[in-house]
Amino acid sequence: MKTADILALSYKTVTSNKLRTGITVAIIAFGIMALIGIITAIQAMNQSIKESFSTLGANAFAIRYKDRNINIGGRRSISAVKKGARPDKTSNVGKKIDYLQAKMFKENFKFPSLIGLQLNGPGNVIVKYGNKETTPEVQIRGGDENFLLINGYTLQAGRNFSRMDVETGRNVCFLGSEIAEKLFPNKPEAALEKIIRIANLPYRVIGLLKPKGSSAFLQMDKVIVTSYNNVRRLPNAGTSYTINVMVDNLTQLEPAIGEATGTLRAIRRLDIKDNENFFIDKSDSLAETFISLLSSISGSAGAIGLITLIGAAIGLMNIMLVAVTERTKEVGLIKALGGTRKSIRNQFLFESIIISLLGALFGIVLGVLVGNAFAMVVGTGFVVPWGWVITGIIICSVVGLAAGLWPAIKASKLDPIVALRYE
Incomplete structure (x- = not known):
């Protein structure tokens, strides 16, 4: 199969299991939301501090x-x-x-x-x-x-x-x-x-x-x-x-x-x-001191986001392993019709990455909204931490790849005859 066909099939599979996909996306989204939301709020606080100490x-x-x-x-x-x-x-x-x-x-x-x-x-x-x-x-x-x-x-x-x-x-x-x-x-x-x-x-x-x-x-x-x-x-x-x-x-x-x-x-x-x-x-020296104190909060935000994403990666891997078991016959049929190990492995990897990126998308949007709600409280302008937005997308891609790799390899190694007989 062509890469475009594998990607379309992976997307169709993900959208067909709405409940399972939704739960996994929510777990990832909350992790990214915590990370982006706190970073956005910290940037708003930094901006407020600089304005405060410009007297x-x-x-x-x-x-x-x-x-x-x-x-x-x-x-x-x-x-x-x-x-x-x-x-x-x-x-x-x-x-x-x-x-x-x-x-x-x-x-x-x-x-x-x-x-x-x-x-x-x-x-x-x-x-x-x-x-x-x-x-x-x-x-x-x-x-x-x-x-x-x-x-x-x-x-x-x-x-x-x-x-x-x-x-x-x-x-x-x-x-x-x-x-x-x-x-x-x-x-x-x-x-x-x-x-x-x-x-x-x-x-x-x-x-x-x-x-x-x-x-x-x-x-x-x-x-x-x-x-x-x-x-x-x-x-x-x-x-x-x-x-x-x-x-x-x-x-x-x-x-x-x-x-x-x-x-x-x-x-x-x-x-x-x-x-x-x-x-x-x-x-500016007072503002710099306050900002340096806030930098420790950035580390805490990263730790919170990382812990949540680790939990999400474990959950995503578990779901993908269940998906491999449920779709054993489907994998056997694809192999019987000439599907290669690579195409099967890529299908499961794409599914995992799609779920992760959906979580990243929702998490980034929610994080920016939550962070800017705080920015409105402190009276600063709209803030978007683009660096952390890009970092969040990369992290979720890596999480999806890591979580889907083992189930994808497991699915690609299934024996087609055994898979077709699987009940």
């Missing part, structure tokens, strides 16, 4: 004190200490960057750049205006006149902080877009010059922030921004300042980091033998 530009960096955790947006997050690094006794890891040190840095750092001081306020506060109020998940952030530019915010309406606002710590603030829409649903711009209550304290709104976008990791539009001098008076506010530095272009970034390190070491009176008791990170 500082590529030509900016932040200086924080070296704690076990970095406080990002008021939430405890990833480890700030470099992997494998152990500060010595003189490094004084717990020594925070206080107000005087932050001010001295801003005054003494001579590298051409834009410097902003930041202090995180209490998180999970309630903001009220009249009879409307937000949910208790608003974050207060304190900054200066450079906060908006360095952190990637722009004003939709209103004005920036003045030097007097920052130095006196007046109760003035910017509203994040989600908060403005909650308190002033019909016209967010009406929030300007209104007196709102933040944690039961009155604040005058002087600016409305344009939407920046939120993700599963950072709520960028559920913020209240006031001056750091105002935040330092609030209860449960942060006690260590973050120093943000933005240079003119990317080529100046590394020299600026070196200059900043030397300046802050002098301010914090570190000896030449002491390790830094502060941490400098660029905007």
Whole structure:
């Protein structure tokens, strides 16, 4: 028989046993779905992370004190200490960057750049205006006149902080877009010059922030921004300042980091033998750390998919062996009519591969849909992991070939006379 005839016969045989084929296809499909679905979700999370940590530009960096955790947006997050690094006794890891040190840095750092001081306020506060109020998940952030530019915010309406606002710590603030829409649903711009209550304290709104976008990791539009001098008076506010530095272009970034390190070491009176008791990170370094943590999940996804596919391969081999037994007379008849061992072996191999590829097709479609359902939750675009889609097809082809090889060889070796007498 020609290859096309063998393939057509194999497809007809597969479709004629709908229940058995359907069960086997489902087993394979669930394995591929688990693999593709988790990988798709991880890619969506990676995209969300990169968008979340784009608050500082590529030509900016932040200086924080070296704690076990970095406080990002008021939430405890990833480890700030470099992997494998152990500060010595003189490094004084717990020594925070206080107000005087932050001010001295801003005054003494001579590298051409834009410097902003930041202090995180209490998180999970309630903001009220009249009879409307937000949910208790608003974050207060304190900054200066450079906060908006360095952190990637722009004003939709209103004005920036003045030097007097920052130095006196007046109760003035910017509203994040989600908060403005909650308190002033019909016209967010009406929030300007209104007196709102933040944690039961009155604040005058002087600016409305344009939407920046939120993700599963950072709520960028559920913020209240006031001056750091105002935040330092609030209860449960942060006690260590973050120093943000933005240079003119990317080529100046590394020299600026070196200059900043030397300046802050002098301010914090570190000896030449002491390790830094502060941490400098660029905007993409945090994202890379999160992504590296997610890479371990990819390995778990591969393990889950592999275990499921091994089970599917065993089930497929069992079904093909049963098919050989059931169709012993058919094999004997084909051999009696001149069918060769090769054509019989290929028929059973094609059947096994067709079932595997059907499982791959359904599994890939379901996996992409499940993964992108998660992508919709974290607010990213449609993601298709093409590399893993191709890998899934190859894996299923190999599974089908491996599972069908032994039954195919067994069928091809049947004696035609014995096969025709088989009951």
